[in-house]
Amino acid sequence: MADKVVGFIGVGLMGHGMAKNILAKGYPLLVMGHRNRAPVDDLVGRGAREVASPREMAAEADMIVLCVTGSPQVEALVRAPDGILAGARPGLIVIDSSTSDPVSTGALAEETKAAGVTLVDAPLSRTPKEAEAGTLDCMVGADPAAFEAARPVIACFAAKIVHVGPVGAGHTMKLLNNFVSIGYAALYSEALALGARVGIAPQEFHAVIGGGRMSCGFYDTFMKYVVERDRDAHKFTLQNAHKDMRYLAGLANEAGVAHFVGSAVKNYLTTAEAMGKGGEYLPMLSDHVASLNGVRLAKD
Numbered sequence: 001m002a003d004k005v006v007g008f009i010g011v012g013l014m015g016h017g018m019a020k021n022i023l024a025k026g027y028p029l030l031v032m033g034h035r036n037r038a039p040v041d042d043l044v045g046r047g048a049r050e051v052a053s054p055r056e057m058a059a060e061a062d063m064i065v066l067c068v069t070g071s072p073q074v075e076a077l078v079r080a081p082d083g084i085l086a087g088a089r090p091g092l093i094v095i096d097s098s099t100s101d102p103v104s105t106g107a108l109a110e111e112t113k114a115a116g117v118t119l120v121d122a123p124l125s126r127t128p129k130e131a132e133a134g135t136l137d138c139m140v141g142a143d144p145a146a147f148e149a150a151r152p153v154i155a156c157f158a159a160k161i162v163h164v165g166p167v168g169a170g171h172t173m174k175l176l177n178n179f180v181s182i183g184y185a186a187l188y189s190e191a192l193a194l195g196a197r198v199g200i201a202p203q204e205f206h207a208v209i210g211g212g213r214m215s216c217g218f219y220d221t222f223m224k225y226v227v228e229r230d231r232d233a234h235k236f237t238l239q240n241a242h243k244d245m246r247y248l249a250g251l252a253n254e255a256g257v258a259h260f261v262g263s264a265v266k267n268y269l270t271t272a273e274a275m276g277k278g279g280e281y282l283p284m285l286s287d288h289v290a291s292l293n294g295v296r297l298a299k300d
């Protein structure tokens with residue numbers, strides 16, 4: 001049995017598998033209620049204990065993993081009257097695995113440090129499938145001592161762990177990572193729409209690109225939806241992708257870096273969310289770009 005008590009907030013699509021693997025590695029686990037009771041009840045059935053608030057969790061835990069939507073949710077969990085700082089003991093480590101704004105992360109790190117709490121940013125790559133398998137990729141921002149302290153817990157759900165720099169560097173790298181993947185989604189969508197307009201069906205497109213030098217893991221899951229219409233091939237919502245691209249735009253503005261491609265990618269997502277499609281998954285961007293151009297990718 002591991003000797004550290006771990007709390008987990010955000011047992012959704014990614015978080016359930018992560019928390020399950022922490023339990024499986026022998027850590028006593030505290031979880032907090034969620035609007036979707038199924039993952040909470042499953043974890044409690046596996047031996048986790050439910051608490052009522054972040055404050056209660058912080059009073060008992062040695063580490064807390066957060067896996068929520070983004071910075072507004074993380075800030076509320078840390079700063080609220082019944083939040084983490086209200087109940088934290090000195091020495092607590094908070095591992096933020098959300099995709100958060102690095103500017104917010106830096107401010108929170110200073111605030112938690114003053115209370116004797118260490119913030120580690122450890123955002124993730126890959127999908128809920130890898131979360132369930134415990135084989136996620138994780139990019140970590142922390143000082144060396146905090147990284148070594150947090151690593152055993154992160155290793156419960158991540159097979160590839162890269163220490164990319166001080167606190168905030170993990171979230172910065174995650175935005176760059178997501179820029180590449182979401183940029184691919186926009187590029188594939190536009191290429192597919194153009195192909196459909198001029199007589200190249202998605203199946204022929206895939207027969208040429210798939211398995212070749214331009215293929216990759218992200219391409220494979222994206223095209224599994226486009227060609228096979230598997231809606232669960234890549235469970236990452238358009239609204240979350242849009243949020244990440246807004247964070248990236250803020251980072252680029254602060255750094256004074258020209259951001260032409262990022263702006264174009266963000267605008268596709270802005271349009272999709274304005275059309276009420278934010279809850280759909282990223283490969284479905286292909287349908288919305290096709291619709292804007294008056295074509296269909298799905299076989300009738």
